[in-house]
Amino acid sequence: MEILVIEDEQRVAGLIQRGLEEQEFKVTLAFDGEMGKKLALTKTYDLIITDIILPKINGLDLCKQIRSAHPNIPIIMLTALGTTDDKVEGFDAGADDYLVKPFELRELYVRIRALLKRNSIKGKNPGFLLKYADLELNNQTKVVTRSGTEINLTPKELKLLEYMMQNSERVLSRSEIAEKVWDTHFDTGTNFIDVYINYLRKKIDKNFPGKLIHTRPGMGFIFKSE
Structure with a gap:
């Protein structure tokens, strides 16, 4: 190496x-x-x-x-x-x-x-298409669309969305997200995971009727249809 x-x-x-x-x-x-x-x-x-x-x-x-x-x-x-x-x-x-x-x-x-x-x-593992509700993520082309509208994401936003879609309808703690998406331990002194969740919400939820990212107070976040 x-x-x-x-x-x-x-x-x-x-x-x-x-x-x-x-x-x-x-x-x-x-x-x-x-x-x-x-x-x-x-x-x-x-x-x-x-x-x-x-x-x-x-x-x-x-x-x-x-x-x-x-x-x-x-x-x-x-x-x-x-x-x-x-x-x-x-x-x-x-x-x-x-x-x-x-x-x-x-x-x-x-x-x-x-x-x-x-x-x-x-x-x-070659790329494949992830789908949930009207949201699609192509792992090969890195293209994300919702209701046919293409959404531009940064590399980290893309990785976060991919992990949440792969683990939809399950509560994900900040520690789990930090470990699985960032390969690091969650630092309680920073809020970078919440920052990225907010970035992602603005892009995939804000301009669409059904919300997909939800906060579970004291537990973390869940990706599911309302």
């Missing part, structure tokens, strides 16, 4: 490289966004780790450009910015996971393994 690490702090990059190589990963380093972009777009990696605050091209713009060229490559963001808004911005840029500095290398290993496993399973 080959991993690209884009990190301008060479000491941190070196620590990550040594730690990952001990886990038998092959690691390539880039010390600015421009170098990271060039490597990411000219060679195929199994996973990319990038900081957000980078010289030349910041991590958010870099993530969007990589995601545009390689829709399925797992991307982990490493950053000192840990507020809900920062996380939402990172996920909206196309990141699959978000790790706040300082972090332990063993936590990074767990996140990497989870993303690689999920990507492997995804690769063995």
